[in-house]
Amino acid sequence: xxxxxxxxxxxxxxxxxxxxxxxxxxxxxxxxxxxxxxxxxxxxxxxxxxxxxxxxxxxxxxxxxxxxxxxxxxxxxxxxxxxxxxxxxxxxxxxxxxxxxxxxxxxxxxxxxxxxxxxxxxxxxxxxxxxxxxxxxxxxxxxxxxxxxxxxxxxxxxxxxxxxxxxxxxxxxxxxxxxxxxxxxxxxxxxxxxxxxxxxxxxxxxxxxxxxxxxxx
Numbered sequence: 470x471x472x473x474x475x476x477x478x479x480x481x482x483x484x485x486x487x488x489x490x491x492x493x494x495x496x497x498x499x500x501x502x503x504x505x506x507x508x509x510x511x512x513x514x515x516x517x518x519x520x521x522x523x524x525x526x527x528x529x530x531x532x533x534x535x536x537x538x539x540x541x542x543x544x545x546x547x548x549x550x551x552x553x554x555x556x557x558x559x560x561x562x563x564x565x566x567x568x569x570x571x572x573x574x575x576x577x578x579x580x581x582x583x584x585x586x587x588x589x590x591x592x593x594x595x596x597x598x599x600x601x602x603x604x605x606x607x608x609x610x611x612x613x614x615x616x617x618x619x620x621x622x623x624x625x626x627x628x629x630x631x632x633x634x635x636x637x638x639x640x641x642x643x644x645x646x647x648x649x650x651x652x653x654x655x656x657x658x659x660x661x662x663x664x665x666x667x668x669x670x671x672x673x674x675x676x677x678x679x680x681x682x683x684x685x686x
Contacts, residue, residue: 498546498555499539507543507558514539515558517565524654524674528661531569532679533562536650540678544649548593556593560600563677567603567645570673574643577608579660580634594649597677608637608644608667609660634660636667643671651676 496503499511517533524530534540547555567576578594586592595605612635633656646660657674664672 498543498550498552498558500542506552506554511539511543512558515543515562517562519566519569520679521569522679524651524657525661528672528674530651530654530657530674530676530679531566532651532676533566534678536652536678536680544678547597548589548649551589553591553596556597556600559677560597560602563597563647563675564601564603566675566677567601567647570645570675571643574645574673575606575608575640576603576645576647577639577664578605579646579648579656580609580611582611594647597649598647603647605647606639608639609634609646609663610636634663636663636669638667639664639669641670643673644669645673645675648674648676650678650680652680 495506497505497508497511499507499514502508515534518535519531519533521529521531536544543555543559546552547559570576576598578592578598581589581592581594598605611633644664646657646664648657648660651657651674657676661672661674
């Protein structure tokens with residue numbers, strides 16, 4: 470049985486890689502610069518500057534960076550375009566926000582719908598948390614379908630996600646609920662409400678990013 474020479478095989482793979490790069494060149498997820506996954510300038514844009522704001526009268530949300538410019542484009546590329554490698558660039562900022570949580574807190578994530586998980590093939594928030602060195606306890610689940618929140622106003626967002634989550638009974642202590650971006654806070658408030666209904670006494674919210682237009686309510 471004949472075999473393909475190793476050098477020839479390597480040559481074919483190199484030629485294929487060159488062809489793919491020619492037709493589908495790598496571009497920075499933040500600014501579009503060619504031949505780099507994320508350029509140094511866009512990496513610098515994800516330098517964490519944690520900000521703490523009230524989510525509910527007795528629950529705060531801590532966010533690492535502002536959802537704007539290169540950061541917003543990188544998060545969209547990670548969530549919507551399947552560029553999972555960008556998680557390694559975003560994760561240190563999330564880790565900085567998580568550092569404000571009490572030691573020993575139970576960490577969980579805001580789940581997406583099953584349809585969204587199937588469409589992407591991965592769970593963005595869970596992947597981001599793992600890259601940040603955390604591990605999620607599966608406390609929350611989606612119990613009904615909701616529309617995409619993008620493009621909805623504050624009141625419409627609140628109505629859209631009302632009652633969307635159910636939760637398992639959490640262990641004693643603080644529960645930290647993690648999401649990627651907080652806009653109006655409607656989704657996180659529903660997640661906190663579900664956790665409290667299941668018995669959580671102390672809850673803290675953490676996100677990678679917050680939208681510049683977000684107010685304290």
